[in-house]
Amino acid sequence: MKMNANRLNQTAKKFLQKIRLHYLAYRDIRRFTRYAAFSVFDDSYDQLCARIMYNVHAIEKGLSRGKNMRVGFGRKALANLNDALVVYSGKGYSRETYTYIQGRSIVHRYIDAHGKDAGLDLGTLDVVDQSFHVGRDTFDAAGTKTIYAKDKLNNSSKGFYALSQGRSSVREFSGERVDIEKISNVLRNAGKTPSVCNRQGWHVYVVTDKEKMQETLRLQRGFKGYPTLPECVLVIAVTNSAFLSPVERNEAFVDGGLFAMSVIYGLECESLAAVPLNAMMNAADERDVRALINVHDSEQIIMFVAVGAFKDETIVPISDRKPLSDYMTYIA
Ligand SMILES: Cc1cc2nc3c(=O)[nH]c(=O)nc-3n(C[C@H](O)[C@H](O)[C@H](O)COP(=O)(O)O)c2cc1C
Known part of the structure; x- marks a missing residue:
């Protein structure tokens, strides 16, 4: 069949792209190194x-x-x-x-x-x-505030601002079963998330096996000491195979982050309690999570989300937010 690309050209291009990728990644590292708050004496x-x-x-x-x-x-x-x-x-x-x-x-x-x-x-x-x-x-x-399950009953009919302003991360669950159909609704809706050139590289592992959830959360290390396990843990990943060029090297995180946000709002809309959990694991823990859940090596794990049913009352951090003036710069 007719083929327009030439293998030699493509091989040369791939070689140059790899050099460019190293250069761009070096610039990422340089910016991060200069500006991250590694020490308390980094005092900007x-x-x-x-x-x-x-x-x-x-x-x-x-x-x-x-x-x-x-x-x-x-x-x-x-x-x-x-x-x-x-x-x-x-x-x-x-x-x-x-x-x-x-x-x-x-x-x-x-x-x-x-x-x-x-x-x-x-x-x-x-x-x-x-x-x-x-x-x-x-x-x-x-400080802390209390979340009431009764306030979540009509979430699906709330306006978007009311829904998003009313959402909080919840780390304790009632232990009541979560209908998998609700999770499917959430993920189906999240599929509408925009992604770079509509690549849609996401993949979600819905873990409901108790032992696997427990082990995943142990390896994640950011969800310790809570009395009840969630009903499921979502592992949100994006494949690097969705990307074509070195300038897209961080798009898995961007597309995956947007997708994760859709998931989190979807869960709130379905009146489910949830907390996003970071995937900032050390190499050994990440290897073990990948083996446990069978996450393909091409996939970047973006985030975990623990999901369950609301308890009647749950104490959560206030997690207050900055005023708009702290983060909006108006350029007219
Ligand atoms: C990428 C990401 C990673 C997070 N990781 C954790 C985590 O490991 N453990 C945890 O308890 N909360 C985690 N959170 C939840 C945040 O602490 C929470 O979103 C933040 O404090 C704001 O509070 P809110 O979600 O209640 O508005 C994470 C949130 C995000 C977005």
């Missing part, structure tokens, strides 16, 4: 804010265990938060910002949870500078 405003939020979140998660909260938990997160706040203050950044207030708030919520409810001697907060303990009543932006 953005780097310190990221470090503050990371630790605020860790403490919010600990507080959201409610009655199962481990008294005195999170000493490392508190120490890291303290150091980021100290460097932040030392740099003279504003104390009126969203992030600074988040950092201060969570120290107060931690004290409240221990001092008021658990009766812990506040002296155990020795990793936190005394100045961050004062002015308690003014800082309440961070």
